[in-house]
Amino acid sequence: MNKPKVLYVEDEVFLAKIVSETLERRGFDVVMESDGGQAIQRFHESNPDVCVLDIMLPNKDGFDIADEIRELNSEVPIIFLSAKSAAEDVVNGFKLGANDYIRKPFSMEELIVRIEHVLKRIPITKEGDADEIKLGQYIYNNRRQTLTSDEEERKLSYRESELLRLLYQNKDSIVERRDILNLLWGSDSFFNSRNLDVYITKLRNYLKQDPSLQIITIKGVGYRFVVE
Template identity: 55%
Template sequence: MSNTGTKIFYVEDEPFLGKIVKESLESRYFEVKMVTDGRFALKEFMQFKPDICVLDVMLPNKDGYTIGNEIRQQNSAMPIIFLTAKTQTEDVLKGFQSGGNDYIRKPFSMEELIVRINNLLSLANKKTISQGMSVQLGEYEFFPQKYELIFQENIKKLSYREAELLKIFTENRNFTISRKEVLMKIWGDDSFFNSRNLDVYITKLREYLKNDPSIKLTTLKGVGYHFSVGID
């Protein structure tokens, strides 16, 4: 699997569980900042500037719900997942009222956590693009609505189809997308002619993004593509 390089802010006071989760996420190339005491969470969050937060609810000095509210005040779009051993419906509702986007009950599997993290990140990417905002892709900044890809001071004007293709990959970052789905979204059919055109556009995008080797646009033969941004 390609590297993601996604920054995860993880607040957990159980040292054994925290160590397992942190190491498991790092083994999949996530960058993880772990905090064990609720009173330090907001300060560490501001310094770390994560892509997503995973917050335990029961914490010393300040609980996860309070931290979630504080984070939401600083960044209204930040994806937040709450972890809790509680099972009452009112606790789940409180989590969502505190700014949570998702809620996982303990004990949980790492695969479930990773799927939920990737799902929230994908939704966040799509929301950002639909609002016409810029998207950070490693050292590049992509403006989907303006058809612009910026690297340092250099602005690359994209064609409509180039921008649409990069938009599709950005929305599906860290997920595999089939070749047919890409063809149908951009051309409306998967004819041989359009398939050859797609190959040309893929080559162009790789050329445009070559200045940041951590950006991977991988062709999965017989399947489709996997786009990721992370460590080299």
């Protein structure tokens, strides 16, 4: 059985050594990089199953690295591991498509559990995995994370794209809030639940030009995406 491959980008030499050796003892294949400017090259070379990124790095910070990774791959889990703990840093990390954000100092057990958690997170797959999907008067491109109409091409964030894809894959069926939160945010906490409300409102606004597309709220349960 292949070992899960972790791309770990960290410039603190002592910490990087401890984390890498511990992960390897626990059955992970670790690809280490200390230079933020080389991270994308290592991503191309290693094709990792999960990326663990520090934020404050030489030559390119973790936020920029995550943004580039999301342009290349909308699926690979990203975990930020950083001393930057201000609320705006955490929010920025999730806006860039991170699956998790762990504040330093941290325990190795916490990191391992969180890595295992994102690796077990398997999206619901029915239809809708093609690169381009026609949604009424829109074209949704899953790989490029775009929603295009005759008037404009809108670039979606990672979570906007994943939420739209999840709803489409299960169109005309009820998708429970709890399932969406656990799939896309990793937990159904109050904070994440409020974020989901914001994302639903955004998607409704993006699709409002076509009345045949509706995201219907099933109160206390979840949502149904109707494509007439």
